[in-house]
Amino acid sequence: MTVSDPIVESVITTLSRSVREIRQGLIGRRGSANAENPSGETQMEADIWADDLLADRLSSIDGISQYASEERDTVLDCGGDTSTGDGYAVAVDPLDGSSNLKSNNAMGTIVGIYDAPLPARGDELVAAAYVLYGPITTMVLATDETVLEYELTGGERRLVRRDVTLPEDPVVYGFGGRVPDWTDEFRSYARAIEQEYKLRYGGAMIGDINQVLTYGGVFGYPGLVSRPEGKLRLQFEGNPIGYIVERAGGRSSNGHQSLLTVDPNADDIHERTPVFVGNDALIDRLEAELADTRM
Numbered sequence: 001m002t003v004s005d006p007i008v009e010s011v012i013t014t015l016s017r018s019v020r021e022i023r024q025g026l027i028g029r030r031g032s033a034n035a036e037n038p039s040g041e042t043q044m045e046a047d048i049w050a051d052d053l054l055a056d057r058l059s060s061i062d063g064i065s066q067y068a069s070e071e072r073d074t075v076l077d078c079g080g081d082t083s084t085g086d087g088y089a090v091a092v093d094p095l096d097g098s099s100n101l102k103s104n105n106a107m108g109t110i111v112g113i114y115d116a117p118l119p120a121r122g123d124e125l126v127a128a129a130y131v132l133y134g135p136i137t138t139m140v141l142a143t144d145e146t147v148l149e150y151e152l153t154g155g156e157r158r159l160v161r162r163d164v165t166l167p168e169d170p171v172v173y174g175f176g177g178r179v180p181d182w183t184d185e186f187r188s189y190a191r192a193i194e195q196e197y198k199l200r201y202g203g204a205m206i207g208d209i210n211q212v213l214t215y216g217g218v219f220g221y222p223g224l225v226s227r228p229e230g231k232l233r234l235q236f237e238g239n240p241i242g243y244i245v246e247r248a249g250g251r252s253s254n255g256h257q258s259l260l261t262v263d264p265n266a267d268d269i270h271e272r273t274p275v276f277v278g279n280d281a282l283i284d285r286l287e288a289e290l291a292d293t294r295m
Contacts, residue, residue: 011111015129025046026046029049038269051072053094068089112127136151146247168216173198220274222274254274255286
């Protein structure tokens with residue numbers, strides 16, 4: 001099944017045809033690159049390699065005017081001008097959860113396609129997708145029209161689920177950050193949730209998000225006592241994942257409002273944010289619990 005927007009379709013087709021090479025290219029690139037990304041995190045060899053591959057391919061698509069990645073300092077100008085409607089901007093997390101390379105656990109790739117110059121609000125997204133490198137390589141794609149799940153093999157994609165929505169009866173939860181570093185308000189929420197639902201947390205957000213989309217529930221990486229702004233990046237992770245979950249009938253939040261309505265820092269493409277996504281009622285409970293932190 002193709003997407004009605006030809007630029008979005010080109011991005012998704014290019015991504016689909018690249019993931020086999022990315023997955024195969026992880027072999028022999030499990031070590032540290034002895035460098036840090038712009039957020040101060042240690043880069044793996046595979047991070048840099050996957051970013052270079054995707055930058056080369058996505059930036060060359062007609063209609064893409066900007067390419068930004070978690071792994072590079074600045075936005076790459078690809079021609080055109082998003083501010084005048086001449087092209088889309090793509091924001092990419094080439095290897096979400098690359099720290100899992102050492103233990104050979106699940107990882108993913110995230111792509112957000114914005115109809116505005118970066119950094120942009122999440123409601124400027126026209127599509128977002130993530131690839132999960134699990135036992136089977138799958139991709140979830142959200143557009144304004146629907147949410148689709150594909151299996152990826154041989155450079156092609158096969159539709160396996162149409163109109164993906166969160167199940168009404170949630171089952172799982174996963175929360176990031178060290179428990180001693182949680183705020184009192186979030187700890188209170190987490191303790192109540194863990195009495196009702198099953199823990200699913202694997203160290204790569206995409207794997208945890210896929211559990212929530214499959215079984216219903218809540219994922220969160222909160223602001224911490226030592227890092228109130230959280231860990232995840234708004235442009236590369238928070239907005240695209242929030243967009244996907246909201247299109248699937250759920251909610252996203254930074255603890256107080258939808259991630260898609262957060263005004264980004266115009267001077268920081270790597271701005272961090274707390275991220276919470278899941279079934280409506282669970283995000284409502286979260287925001288009520290965290291309401292006191294606004295005062």
